[in-house]
Amino acid sequence: MMRLLLAIIALAVVLAVPAFAGEFWTTLLTQIMIFALLALSADLLLGSAGLFSLCQASFFAVAAYTTAILQVRHGVGTLIAAPAGVLAGTLLALVFAFAVRTRGVYFILITLAFGYIVWGVAYRWASFTGGDNGVTNVPLPAIGPLRVTGTTQYYYVVLVVVLLCVWAYRILTASPFGLSLRGIKSSETRMRSLGYDIGRHLYMAFVLAGVFASIAGVLYVYHNRFINPVAGSFPVSVEAVLMAIIGGSGTILGPFIGAGIVLILRNWVSGFFHYYTGMLGIVFIVTVLWAPKGIMGLIARWKSGDRGEGV
């Protein structure tokens, strides 16, 4: 009952944001939701299956590039360009998902290398991707007579899409499939001896995470209105994982809290401090050393009354 009330209040607040908070916060919150979705996709692998992927930005970028190129260069409408973006990201995920043949360090290093392939192609294949300049002047989305004309409207579009994704994510993680992923995370040998096809489960999880990342990518390109190789770079991938961990890996709210913290910090700090990346580095270090279970972990510890070393 309490939770339902809280959820309703939270929903009312996010719905009302554009009305009282002004353009700056509306834009920032749109960005937070988009990156929270990316963080959620990283956490589908990390929180549920225990796989640390460093190439989520690849699907994000490929989806964004596909949508941008279709819209800008070929004049294709949003109705086709947006799903095509998600499709392209998903196809890439189908290929990269072979990384689940490996575990542990090898998985981390391979996904990192995969991420660099995408970044490298985006950066060097300038005749197609626009190289360093990327693709600019992406229009706001429009389907037939329905046009998004400003940040406020786009905020609601992102809100609806992200809420739908969260809903799907919940169903997914609570399903037998999601539960067997958690089983694999806690003991792969046990699940294997119980007769589960580990490889197929992880492959599916990887592809589904790719779908979420691709949706985030399409949302991003319409928000940002341009796309360049930075979107597919290593820092974006690792930042997505960091967001999930700061908030609390394995929870739904965690990635949102994490994305909020990281992006608000970035906006606030960039105003007066030149060295944002270095500060982000300190956030990485502090999180790992003192809050490995993130904000949600701290809350859970506080609730259970445990003041000791809970980790």
Add this chain to the structure above:
Amino acid sequence: MRSVILQAINGISLGALLFLLSSGFTLTFGLMRVVNMAYGAYYLLGGYIGLTIARATGSFELAIVGGGLAVVVLGYGVDRFLIRPIGSNHLAQVLLTVGVAFVIGEVCLAIWGGDNLKIPTSAYLRGSIVLPGELYYPKYRFALILFGIFAAISLWLLYHKTQIGAVVRAGVDDREMVNATGINVDRLFVLVSALASFFAGVAGVVGGAFLTLNPGAEWDILVLALVVVIIGGLGSLEGAILGSVIVGLLDAYGRWLLPEFSYFVLFGPMAVLLLFRVTGIFGKEH
């Protein structure tokens, strides 16, 4: 034909540089299962410090030693105060050391700025030599190849022919067992890690004399070193040697033949290799 040969030399000289960086990564991983993503930043910092020393003293040799030693001090601090407390969790190690790399990169940017900088070498390393068939080639790159071979041989001898090497090899195979025989693996690790940091710093100086030092260079070189390690197999010195040559050649020919997809040329074979042999050429299950 001329280009084929020139690119081969280019590739092998890059391989020599990559060996300096990846040997440290692979041995520290082999011994302590530590994934340190800050090696790229060590490389960059070593290079910048070497640059400052070379400008101040005019000696390239002093720059190499100074750059290497500075990184040893830093590497020890990172190992002792940041990596050791978090234990053997790879995820935490990666996030932590990426954070360290971000901080180091930013400090470098604040001190040395964002321009592409090159370290001046000694006079006898400048100019070019003439190969049979009227091929002109920079002297420096040849020296680098020789240096790489020298480093590989000395490391190989240290690893296979000395008592310390035998203990390290035993530690890579079974750390608990070595500990149980009364050898302090933690202390051994400090030694190996110091050597690895030194090599990374040295790599920064010798690399900074023919590639450039600039913000972001730390990640470019780290990724190449990681591919070396993945192809060769984590924890294997022979793997690092072979992997360095393969990656160097792939990179050189890739940039020359397919400039737009050079990353693909580099990572494609790696991916295919991994489908058939998950642990790289010489690697073992970890």
